[in-house]
Amino acid sequence: IVTGAGERAFTAGLDLKELGKQGLGAATDQNPARNPCRALESLSIPVIGAINGVAITGGFELALACDIRIASTNARFADTHARVGVIPGWGLSQKLSRFIGLSRACELSFTGQFLGAETACDWGLVNHLYEPRELMPKARALAMDMISVDPDFLKAYKQLIFDGYDRSFKEAMALEKQTTDAWNENVTAESVEQQRLKVVERGRTLKN
Template sequence: MALILLEKSDAIATITLNRPEAMNALSHALRGELFAACQDISQDQNIRAVIVTGAGERAFTAGLDLKELGEQGLGAATDQNPARNPCRALESLNVPVIGAINGVAITGGFELALACDVRIASTNARFADTHARVGIIPGWGLSQKLSRFIGLSRACELSFTGQFLDAQTACDWGLVNHVYAPDDLMPKARALAADMASIDPEFLKAYKQLIFDGYDRNFKEAMALEKQTTDAWNANVTAEEVEQRRLAVIARGRALKD
């Protein structure tokens, strides 16, 4: 049985973690298949957006397979190689990545959710950082990302207790953008991905890179990076192109209103 399902349709790739009987735990084999799927997507110029979700309704992913981890050692918890680190595999993609969080996202699974550019959730979704409970310091980014997304105090509460965060509270705190009924999650994810895929692909890749490269810098350096990137990009944009796109934006707005 394939541990990762990769489907492509209308410029959108959907990656499904496919170990529902094990709450989609991130075994060594699954992580290898996820990397292969990301490599496939990277080489496919037709793909403009990616959706990541879990099979079933119970779990997005429960994180690393702890039984396997106990047998093979803790190296997987800090390995930064994208071939074995699913967060780095997702972060290597230069197109938008939408996490459709269909169930629990626990510890390493929480980190995988944070590796997505945009997160939406079903009402079944719950998040938990249980690193403190199992005595393993996170190595896939949670200790640094979570506080940046929801604030230091809230991140400390979650990480120091291991308590679950429900989907609606996660939305209220800005961790996910929207919460939907389980049956609506994937249709909404596909609609969001299709909206992103309608943007010029080269522009979207450049814009994503600018946002994330800037996010890793202090504000002054990030503003300088924006100026440098803007000057280089906009020098190749003509007034006629801007006018055509302005008219297209107006037409799209009217269509959405109707």
């Protein structure tokens, strides 16, 4: 789970004063050891972004690097790259349009306007909205739900989804077939039955 301290800000990204003195190295470095977005993208486990406040420019990019985003009602997003004359180097120019549509992404990026929490949820940028005090308990509950899945399966499924997302639909379907054949070859009827019983029990628990 990635979140900011307190309830006011997720992160405002890189320090513009620092960039103005030391140059843009930090904004273009692709090494996961120094680039937080690449570090998150390199993780084989799911990453939940709990967006608790403003996520601006580099902070917006960090939010987009999370696999799943939930937000508090205090959350706001803004891409101010155009206002400072720096082309994004952490993925925003390509990811945002894929998540909310080309026209909406262009409007946000070309104006630097803020996007409020409710609209972000309506546009599919975040999955759910919660009151600030509920955000982290909800994030932890979501994480615990995922942890209940076999970890090796979860990693393999995440890799398949993201590897396929980077390909054409036809190539992605071929990748799914290849991955399915390799994985399911080791799945036995007994294991399916065991998992079926767990699913039934989980359904009963959730209803209660």
